Amino acid sequence: MADTGDTAPTGRDYRDTVFLPETPFPMRGGLPKKEPEILEAWGDLYARLRAERQSQNAPLYVLHDGPPYANGDIHIGHALNKTLKDFVVRSRFLLGYDVDYVPGWDCHGLPIEWKIEEQFRAKGRRKDEVSKAEFRAACRTYAEGWIDVQRDQFKRLGVTADWANRYATMDYGTEAAIVAEFHRFKNSGQLYRGSKPVMWSPVERTALAEAEIEYHDHVSPTIWVKFPVTGATDDHDDDLLAFRHATPAIVIWTTTPWTIPANRAISYGPEIAYGVYEVTAMEEGLEFEPWAKPGDRLILADKLAEEVFKAAKIASTTRLGDINPSGLECAHPLAALDPGYGYAVPLLAGDHVTDDAGTGFVHTAPGHGADDYDVWKAHGHKEVPDTVDADGAYYPHVPLFAGLKVLETEGKKDKIGKFGAANKVVTEKLIEAGNLLARGRMEHSYPHSWRSKAPIIFRNTPQWFIRMDHPLKSGETLRDTALAAIDATTFHPAAGKNRIRSMVADRPDWLISRQRAWGTPLAMFVDKHTGQPLHDDAVDARILAAIQAGGADAWFETPDADFLGVHDPDQYEKVTDILDVWFDSGCTHAFTLEPRTPEHGYQGDRPSHWPADLYLEGSDQHRGWFQSNLLEGCGTRGRAPYKAVLTHGFTQDEQGKKMSKSLGNTTDPATVIKESGADILRLWVALVDYAEDQRIGKRILQTTVEAYRKLRNTVRYLLGALDGFDEAERLPLDQMPPLERFILHRLWQLDGQVRQAYDTYDFQDVVRPVIEFCSGDLSALYFDVRKDSLYCDRPDAIRRRAARTVMHEVFLRLTAWLAPLTPFTMEEAWTTRYPDAGTNCARIIPDTPAEWQNDAEAARWDKVWTVLETVNEALEAARRDKVIGGALDAWPTVTLPAELMTAFDGLDAAEVFRTSGAELSVGGDTVTARIDTADHPKCARSWRRVPDVGSDPDYPDLSARDADAVRWLDARKG
Template identity: 85%
Template sequence: MADASDTPSGRDYRETVFLPETPFPMRGGLPQKEPAIIEAWGDLYSDLRKQRQAESAPLYVLHDGPPYANGDIHIGHALNKTLKDFVVRSRFLLGNDVDYVPGWDCHGLPIEWKIEERYRAQGKRKDEVSKAEFRQACREYAAGWIDVQRDQFKRLGVLGDWDHRYATMDFTTEAAIVAEFHKFKNSGQLYRGSKPVMWSPVERTALADAEIEYHDHVSPTVWVKFPVTGATDDHPDELLAFRHATPSVVIWTTTPWTIPANRAISYGPEIAYGLYEVTAMETGLEFEPWAKPGDRLIVADKLAEEVFKVAKIATWTRVDDLNPSGLECAHPLAELSAGYGFSVPLLAGDHVTDDAGTGFVHTAPGHGADDFEVWKAHGHHEVPDTVDPDGAYYDHVPLFAGLKVLETEGKKTGKFGPANPAVIDKLIEAGALLARGRMEHSYPHSWRSKAPIIFRNTPQWFIRMDAPLDDDGTLRERALEAIDRTAFHPEAGRNRIRSMVEGRPDWLISRQRAWGTPLAMFVDKQTGQPLIDSEVDARITAAVAEGGADAWFTRPDADFLGAHDPARYEKIEDILDVWFDSGCTHAFTLEARDPAHGYTGDRPSHWPADLYLEGSDQHRGWFQSNLLEGAGTRGRAPYDAVLTHGFTQDENGEKMSKSRGNTTDPAVVIKESGADILRLWVALVDYAEDQRIGKQILQTTVDAYRKLRNTVRYLLGALVGFDEAERLPLDQMPPLETFILHRLWELDRDVRKAYAEYRFQDVVRPVLEFCSNDLSALYFDIRKDSLYCDRPDAIRRRAARTVMHEVFMRLTAWLAPLTPFTMEEAWGTRYPDGGSNCARVIPETPAEWRNVAEAARWAGVQTVLEVVNESLEAARREKAIGGALDAWPVVTGPASAFVSFEGLDAAEVFRTSGAELIVGGEAVTVEVRLADHPKCARSWRRVPDVGSDPDYPELSARDADAVRWWDAQHS
């Protein structure tokens, strides 16, 4: 706009221009503003629940999967809790009463280790501290981190019932978990079994499938000869007579340390085997191979050449076919110790293949699930114990007593110990080694300690997956039926958890640690069966509710057993798998507050939950433990829907690691940019897949945020002073406003649906496009002249402000769950006494706003507008014009191209001083001519009516009318 020096009259018309004014700043300043907004919210979550309950709103329940109370939150926590907050806030926005109680997992090894480290630093061993003192230290440690994480989650803007959070270590919670455990005990689904389980020597406890992760590992590999000692008459004379040499069955294994535990060899009934004789060895070797000409070896035909190659056998003869059935062998270490003097039978096993190895599987029933099953299937019941809880051979193991499979102390903790090399040395000494090597393969590790695990035979407590229940179904069948009834977001989650449940073994629930909820039961020493007595159970749960799990360990057995003789019963002091703990959270967090179960308080919930939301790894973890616990005790899953998200990687798609320095700390992002930036990043990514984050990606997020903020800021400035008296009815709206209202109708439909289906990306991305394309690049640009220069009561200006009001009301609602701080600031700027923006529901959008014809019209207009804009930009670059208002474009094209312009002012659409549309030709072309008219001193338009009003000779007629109005108002 021109100042006084540019006008002959010397008047400065800038004061008459209705420029946008707002205290809402361009720069967010989020790190400083957000804490103040959080403080102003107070207990916003409770306020929202009370408001919705007063409105009799339908109840929606999101159940929180508990993070572990150990350390500051990381970017994965931030992603997870932000997604949950999107759900909570969007359901409030859609008009629901929302139940969301944040919780924490508190028991388990990581906290135990931290406390052990603390005692070691004080020069104390764990066993020098009473269990009660140790458990109290664990409890205090977890409580401290709950407080820290709660504050960090609140800083993210996460709404929830923080004052009534749950924790698996609370006394009443431990009592509820014990009660759930008793349900399995009393229903007959619980049993004690001795079988190989995944065992962590470092942690001295059994582990479940959900606690295992796989990492590449280099293992020693050995090919071992088991001399044949006997056979049935089904075998050839060459084998039975032993005329040339005793033949040996060859096995291959990557766990040499399990050879002392060998009791059998498994073979595949459908595999073709042969008896081979070595005729010559390779020459020129730097070492002497262990095989010799004349040796007779039994291997699978398909693998013979591969075996002979690693053994450095140059030539060989296939003597005959060989059926392994009925063969018996000597243990390869029998010559070194009488302790290995037992016979080793060959047993048929369906798990044996000829894909790798030798076609025979060394079978140690105490150290492998398949080994155990085939051993039992052939009528063998006694399973040898060879390795103790520390991963060392028991004293009764010949040749190797005390040697460790895994190191459990010192700097080498988690590394393989001397067991493997010692066994290999003894096999060489016994002449039983055929070959050895090394192999990199995927090996199971504890997800907590990151140390390798072993399979070890121990007595443990299990929940049966396949025992018939009251309804004649099994726990596995109930769980699979529940999966079929559950909605999955994304749908692929269904097949993932289904495959895991279909193939999972019985649920191993016992652990040999101190910090956890006990398997609080007694076992009859005579029968080995758990005591089933409701009065005993009631006394146990009451004691735990009063004094926590410590009561089980410290109070006399007689306090619980009543009339039962304590001498007859064994008190179980194992603790429950932490997955069982968290698998029970639905019982004490949801069901306990379900009015259907008698709850009458002001924080009602319902069971089952509407939604569980966690990372995709929880298909084998929390989703599954809740599924099994709910199906086992209540016949169904405790949820109706499951949403899973992927994992956060760095900008290069690589796993984050503190040691690599490629992590993104949410606290740093919040401190530098604000929580709304982090939240907007979450909204923009496809959470169902693995997502990436880093400085460049966050900068892109900041750019997107700036577009949203500037849009809201422009609306705030343009709407100053707007009230209902200024509102223009729909039937008086110009075509452009009619189109924008249609776009609001479309977006409102899509946003509601996207929120209902948890597609947050499909909220923010269309809204961003609307702000950039429909508003900034089209609507705001076209209506800028009217907003600034039309007199306030002009129809066109009233229409624009009416529509901008509707845009503001919806943008601040739609974006409230995603960027709540910024939308709260915007709402409070316009309505300082309007309450919290978070308490709103999406305004109802009239069906009359839908106008497909107007949408089609503006699609055609924008096609021509794009061509005109390109021509104007080219003219600016060539300095033919200074700006669009200097231009008077002549646009030529087919009649069909201009149908959409009927009833429109083309110059207004093009943002030029004038325009001509000429029908002709097959394509739209533009000639950019100069606007050959005087320049209005107020609006800078070059139009023919400049000077038409003698009172304002420097102004166009429209501007003269507006200034006359302004002068009258200020006279």
């Protein structure tokens, strides 16, 4: 076949008669420069798309945006999340929906507070020297700035959304809406104040919920402590407990020595076998004197006794007999040092006690552990001691340890968040009291605040909770209602249902109060005498009106009397705690999906879009945003605010390691966009299995670039091949050659796959089959086979018209199918061909005629591929051996089984093989190919070596086909 570098050896130069593809669409994308131009041309694309779909009375589809936190540049996790959401939005527009997608931001909380505290400290001002109003204003300004930054970064990524009406949890109308949701819980009786141990961050001086906790490896001190037995009921063996020889001691093991001053009981397992052991000998040759002595009597779980003896360096013991711990009482191990510990320590049965590790007994400090609290309360004890204050220090009333720090919250920066002296000092006091049996160290998983990364402690403190097991108006509890809502929700992937279900089934009451400044307040009054919240619709209305007008600041700055009306301010306490940020974001459905007005920050009235069709976030949100929205919706409206939930994994580096700035293995989306373009990043998202953790790095991105080039080059070839195509050239289906029928069948097949994949959010199942179609069916077969016809057939030839008609249909579908994934490139391709047809983004997938389905042609071309693979291998070998220069120099002889021979009925085998000729014959059970040279003259235009070269006297150096084409062209030039 001719190209621009060859001319006929004699006579005319036919290069200008070859129909080579022409297009201004460049081979190199130049995306970093081109994409901003496309963004500018789009303008408010979202508003245009919605207006067009609404004019078509399109069905509504609602994606509710989980709000990112407004405190820094977006990272690769943001890029993954927002790109997936944009895939959903754009694909639903493509499928013909009117899509509601309002982006939002989470603005309250500790990270912003810390940043503002740092800013004030840099100016020489401590937080307690700054008024709450000034501090909150600084937080608001900070968050506003980052909303603007992140919005621009998301837009550059190509995210289309209702940016003009974005929501933010700090907007005045939003804060009022959050308080209104809080009032619903208050007024329904689901809210209560309780004093129980909660996860507490001394560094942040606030309670934390489970969703705000992450676990890190931590090395803790371990101690084995003796609690001397002081009394027992009559059913215990007198020989064991008469104390004539030695006082027996129950041994506990703990990784938190600092909780020993808070001990009030010892828990045991009713099903565990316990024994009394007398020490008879200690290990010899030790570098230190152990704390155990021969004659000591220790009460332990039999299964764990040997491990305890090993830790205590005990060489031998005698088991004196069985013992039932029920009814025993012990002395506190520090009682000998201070009368403040002179109370009895009872043995309490607890189902949480096991003999898997430790001693079989659990030191019980009801103010510092959920199990400890539960077993203490279950045995009728009402008072829970307060031992540690909000700063992580012992209260002044704690004997021996007043003021001592459990966790450091001040001083050198590298010390803040580290464990203080408490563990060491308590251990030393146990040694002094003679009740330390052994000590060690252990690395284990320990809870930390996900914001400060500092360890947390369990600490008893009054907090506000929402009851999980209190009957609602329906008679069901919040837990029951939430579990039923989970069962009614579709999860992608399906395993997400079991994950969130187990979390809700086992979760404690919802802790919603925090002791910070920057957030939405628990705007209510509490009766000082009864401790109960005030229920008065008029008071609630005045509170909401004030916050609507002045934001949450109005709650803190307005005199109580202005809210209380007829109620005596002296009788009521104003609650100044703020709501857990998860409650804030758990209410987003209420002020985003339900009707919004200008008071909510919306331009015009917006009808209810509740519940959402989809929520889409990372899998960590099963315990975060998905769950807080679930509980809020179920507690106030009786169902989840979503119909379906989609989760994605987390992005790691190329070695599968967590990304960290300190490790230098992060991938910055801004850098990728600057160097390669947003479509490359988007294509990476489309190619990964987002449901699992995915990897990214330079090598992976280079693979993505190569996949992008295949798509771009395919579209570019189509644009060039279709230059000048119009409807008059279109060929009807009944005149299509077999190869065109096959490609149309593949389009029909792919169309169904693409629609199904978009419908189920399987974006990988869109892009991978499309890339395979471009690489295999198009590039390796169709384009290669039809190149000769496109370049050399006369324009009105049936074969060429068929090819251009099919390529037109391919172009229409490729640019539609890929529009949600690589919108910039598909927009560039579409406007290159149709500069006046409007944006590609507004298109709906073209209907694909059912008559394109052709299973017979699909079966035929499966067989043809089998033969073609063998012929291609033989041609390649002939090229390597320099038997031929190219395929057009070849005239293969192919022997094949009869069932494969039938596949070539109606086909030109030479055309399929891209050779000048071919001979086929039936024989054998396998395909064989012998490559002979084509022993005919070479056409000066198409380079085919065929018998009819020179058959036309007017064009002696051309084949008959090429002579006809040139004559046709010459006649139109003349």
